[in-house]
Amino acid sequence: MPSFPNTFQSATRTHDPLLDRLQTPVWIFDIEQERMHYANAAAVRLWEAKTPQGLYARDFSSTMSEATRRRLADYLPRLAKGEVIDEHWSFYPGGQAISLHCRCSRFVMNDGRTGMLVEGLESDISLDASSLRALEAVRHTPMMVSVFDGQGCLLVRNPAALEARRDLTAFGACFTDHDLAEQILQQLEGEPRCSLEAIMRVNDSERWHHVDLCRATDPKTGQPMIVMGEFDITSRKRLETAQLVSKRQLEVVIEGLEVGLLLEDESRRVIVANQAFCDIFAIEASPETLVGMDCREAAQSSKAHFTEPEGFVTRIEELVGKKRRQARDLLAMADGRFLERAYTPLFVADQYHGHLWVYRDITQERRQEADWARKASTDPLTGLANRRSFDDSARRVARSVKDDGALAALLMIDIDRFKAINDTLGHAEGDKGLRLLADTLRHNLRESDLPCRTGGEEFMVIMPGMSLENAQAVARRLLRQIAEATIEAEALPFHFTVSIGVTGFKPTDASIEAVTRRADAAMYQAKHEGRNRVAVRW
Template identity: 30%
Template sequence: MTAELKKRIAILERMLDNVGACIFSKDLDGRYTYVNQAVLNVFDLNEEDVLGKDDSHFFNLAKSQEVIENDRAVMQTGKVLEKEETNFVKSFNKEKTYRIVKKPIYDEDANIIGLFGIANDISEQRELESKVHEQNQLLDIVLDNVAAHIYMKDDAREFMYVNAKVASLFGLPVSQIIGAKEQDILPEEMAAHFHQSDSELFASGKKQTIEETVTDESGNTRHYLSVKVPFEQQGRRSLIGFSTEVTELYELKEQFRKQANTDYLTGLYNRRYFVEVAEREFKRAMRSGEPFALMSLDIDHFKRINDKFGHPAGDEVLKTIAKNLIGNLRDEDVLARIGGEEFAIILPHTNFEQASKVAERIRDYQSSHAIATEQDDVLAKVSIGLVMREHDDDTFDSMFKRVDKALYQAKEQGRNRVVAHVS
């Protein structure tokens, strides 16, 4: 074996040991002939305790028949197998779900002598997927395993190695990337982003796990979880990088965040998030001394609307009023549905005269514009309470209590009116 070949093998082994996926090979009897570090971590064993042994030592086969059936299918048919596989791992004493790819290994005479496989643990993704379905039944995205983008660069920003996944991402053949500098083949902004994170890696000299966001040539934002490992080769500072695209997972988390803050019917902020934002704005107004207005709005006789026209019509009234309110507010104002038929609005940088005009404009609009429903047109009038931040307001909660009193007074005085500045 030549020194160059040994070097390539050493680099490849180092790369494979840093890939998040489990990589392995087996002979026709199902005995392991190669495992990377990820497999050893799963089994919690050393290499000598794994090689030459079959899966009965590592899995509860009574609960893991898939692993045997899948291996047999690959080695008997010669077909490539790509699917999910659930195994009961003894070291974890629990079931783990993997996205696996298994392919046959041939000898020089084209006889199948075993298989090799790549397995990615997707147990947590499946658990998250289950929670999404249970909580809102709106998301049914299945997060498939995404192969890693693998590359090597030196500290002069020159690519030493890229796999096909990287070449596809860059839109160039591998031959054009190897030996090229990233600033010569990548968009300027993307190259600068990579250079900054690479420089931090070389400065620390330690393995890093970072999140990276890049914009491709089509303007799409992509999110990656990247592992970068520094090493030296003949005095040449270099790094190996493994980047897994997590755009779908990132978007899923963003949807979770939005749903946690949003009222399902109207699309407005919910009470919890409204109070969170309002408290932050209240503190800002206290520091700056700027005026700060709070409005509470309730639909008059909403129960009668539901009783007379039905709950679907009531829902339509709520949604339409939400749209009307948005149309009467500025971008900086914060609107939320905080109860069944109750809405709240904070108006930053707004004095009493300005806030009163907004409240009266909303009241007048609702009292003169009927809302079309499937049953009939409904004239849904509103009562409004309005208060301003005062010097003795130590917390937003004190304003919230006062605006509730103002709203209650507006309803007591006959509804379809604005009561403001109640102490």
């Protein structure tokens, strides 16, 4: 640990004339609290702070990347042991990159914790912009990158490798198979690079990794070094194993499945199909007779079953050509049914051995989902859109008015003296009135208009592309048609009237509530003026 004058500890929060005369930036960083503890004048300038106090108050945690945190977390125990760390750092104090060679050593904080004393040094190695970018990319990539000397001793690791393998510092210790590690070292003596998939040690577990290794020369010592890059492929390995097991068990379980299965080999010939597959495509032949059939010809002969015949064939060729891990498609059939198709290529020991198609009839599910969606957005009594549907549509129209300058109007309709109708004739007759009003709106508006029952006897109509004047004319026509309609009640026929408020969507409206409040105010104005009339608010 560097030795400073006895006054340095007390000078870390005050100006020290001697340290401020240095042209070299010097600062102390509290790694645990992510705060600057001290900076001399050169460091204050480097960090583009107006005063030291402003730098001490700066929130570094909000701009610090996870890769930087991992790197500093690795520093902390090493500094506590007295290690001096020389590394290249890139800083972004004002948004512009500053690259500096930093010598980092231990500094004991007032409370006894370990801080990091940083000295910015002139580097004897000049890095151009491309090299600096490459260095930053290695530090932030999730790929594990480690560098060893020719004997397999660790030289440096990027943050991803540090986090995954903090206590393993020898090349051979990274591998579960030590003999394999030795073979690789010997191989790299004669070959510049190699790649493999192996089970590697990661902290307290073992994981499948893809490993790329190359022989290089240490730019500092001129001695041989080994660069190793790794990424986790455990999930892929597990999937390959599961596919292998599934293939071996396929013949045992295939006929017990309700989904249609078709297994093809790498030459696009049928290996196996089940009865459910034949049933879905109305194939009269037995599944056994399909074995050996050319699947390209089968796809061409089956395409007429689908609403997009050529798209059906093209998608098959695309999936088979790319050999993706898995894919799912929704297929619409000409007879109104819907199929879900799953595609799975089969790899055994890294060799492609065909693919599996799974067809499932989801027609009933689609109908059920459509019914649920309709019920969620529809008023059950009148069949009109409900409040939820109104809110969604009104927001879309409001965006169009605000962004595109489109016109749109809103009607709020309320049945006059509806409570008296319910109290006098009963709720069943009142429901007839609600349905009559809904039918009048449904049959006398444009297809683009959206009539909604938003609650009780209250209805709203969203009218895209409608001016306020035209909306007022439509409202008067509706008023007349409703007043002239007759409801055949059990006791005696009766009529009812409505009051209609008219307003328009404005680009300046802060919310949908602003539009509905104007329409509501206009409707109540019509009520106060005697009912059975139209009022406008703009």
